[in-house]
Amino acid sequence: MDNLSEHLQEMMKGRGVTRRFNEMKKTVMADADVQQFLHDHADELAPDAADRGAAKLYEYIRQRSKSGGPDAFAPGYVPRLVVAGHLIDIEYQPSAQKVADDERSRRLHLVRMENVPRDVRSAMLDKYDENSGREAAIVAAYNFVKQVGEDKERFAPGLYLYGPFGVGKTYLLGAMANELARRGVAVLLLHLPTFAVEMKDAIKDGGVLARIEAIKKVPVLMLDDIGSESFSPWFRDEVLGVILQYRMQEQLPVCFSSNKDKKQLQGFLAGNERGDEESIKASRIMERVNFLTKQITIEGPNRRDTQE
Template structure:
């Protein structure tokens, strides 16, 4: 404190030597009473000398003037950055650091970049586990929270994903989005895709010879979520050469995978067997379901239809 008082006294003498008028004296008082200036002088008292203060007095004045202008609503010289007093090569200087708003915005953008959404509802972007209505869905929320915590562990082993099953509109898709956003908080990337739309796009990619590229892009996702599986048109090619390839890769690489469906696992097996179309490809359906059951466990999501009628 004695060092700070000595420096403050020197600043008073420094400005007084210039024989400035009353208005300048008031400015000098503002500089010396400014909280940022006081904290800076205190933090750097051991390094500051009278010569350093003499050379940097104008910077202190410039800083306080700039801060007052910014506090009054002026546009920053560098948008998104704010001035800070620093010691640079043993001299007082002004540096520009990201503002708290910019840091928060950058963090939000970084988080959003970890969630890849393909043909999903817009509200998925803002889905939050803390905002999830627990009525008739306590088990699903608990399972989702446990899944996020398990995947976020640096030394995780095999983490079984979730197969969310329930009626139309009960919140399965929203819960997948909330899980993805929860994982993003831990720096874990997720790809969410609406499987019926993906199925249509995959059939279209045959003409452009990009089937392999599309499959590779999806199967390698750190965490993959297939929404509304079983709602697509039945196709042996889609089941075996697209979904089967994706799931086999994820089993081999032990990559977390989640699903949502209006069908239970048993109903999905019947769907994959083609029984709704009069087919009976039981073995191939069982092979797909073995992969799904290895990758995920079935969780019922109850409650009312929450979508606008």
């Protein structure tokens, strides 16, 4: 920035300096933004500030025309005229596009969604259709996001979203995750059946413990589709149980979606549907689920063919 001003000043010292200076000053003084700045700060500026700051004013006009683009002196930044020591100076601020891009990047780094539909990854709470079967869910979602976003140290019970296939459970989890990220809260949303398969594969390369360690400590964890597909007692007890136990002890929020209510889920976890009764171990899992979440029922038509 200073180099550009110095270059312009050197140019004035050469041949035709008076003509060039007058042409530049004429261009500068005809600019509406410059006129407004000089008017607004007349009491702060030295009497000869416009003449002494002609190079700065010319730099401002040139760089402003590039709108913080790739050809600008400082790409992604736009010039702003300021008063410094009764003279004219320039400071560079992030452009609106850069601010938006930086915010988008920050949010992308805060939220991770694994094995969920494309529309869920861009879901927004204000786009969630509030039909007669969804009011309680959307109110609970807003309350949860507000509580977690405003006080990250205080435990907020998560949501156990229960309802038939296609009513919008996964979409609502995604919308909550994106809103939490906007508020500066890191979130991990996992499709639980796929995660169970991945953890089984991770046994081969010894990656189970590292994966559990990372997941159990994320600020907000969301587990999608629990109860839709069976998983092994090993995954139930040594993976899911360990994660939920840690989060219960540390009071870290968890949210679920399921096509089974909590009572049905307990039977599912016990192996009733496989004829393999392990009710005590299933009860332990449900104790953690009950502590960590409150059940919210979602009703409505199946939207799977359009958007949840």
